[in-house]
Amino acid sequence: MPNQQPISALESTPDEIRVNLGEWVRVQSSNIHRVSYSKFDQVLAIEFHGGREYWYRGVPESIWEGLQLPLRRVDIITKISNGTFHTCK
Numbered sequence: 001m002p003n004q005q006p007i008s009a010l011e012s013t014p015d016e017i018r019v020n021l022g023e024w025v026r027v028q029s030s031n032i033h034r035v036s037y038s039k040f041d042q043v044l045a046i047e048f049h050g051g052r053e054y055w056y057r058g059v060p061e062s063i064w065e066g067l068q069l070p071l072r073r074v075d076i077i078t079k080i081s082n083g084t085f086h087t088c089k
Contacts, residue, residue: 017041017055027067037064043088056085
């Protein structure tokens with residue numbers, strides 16, 4: 001029987017990451033429609049109003065948890081848009 005090891009997040013395909021994403025959570029924001037997160041892949045998915053979807057790799061779970069808090073949301077979105085995390089989709 002072959003050795004079956006989990007695929008590292010860097011080797012995951014978009015389809016594999018999509019399977020690992022949790023439920024989408026709607027966000028009350030003028031720009032963001034909803035967000036989702038994959039603990040395994042450390043990928044944060046953000047869908048903006050209008051349907052554009054961006055995935056960010058290497059995002060710690062604390063960032064995902066912070067998105068749930070409206071007061072921290074602006075700081076986190078600023079970090080993401082400043083290139084702190086790399087897009088993977």
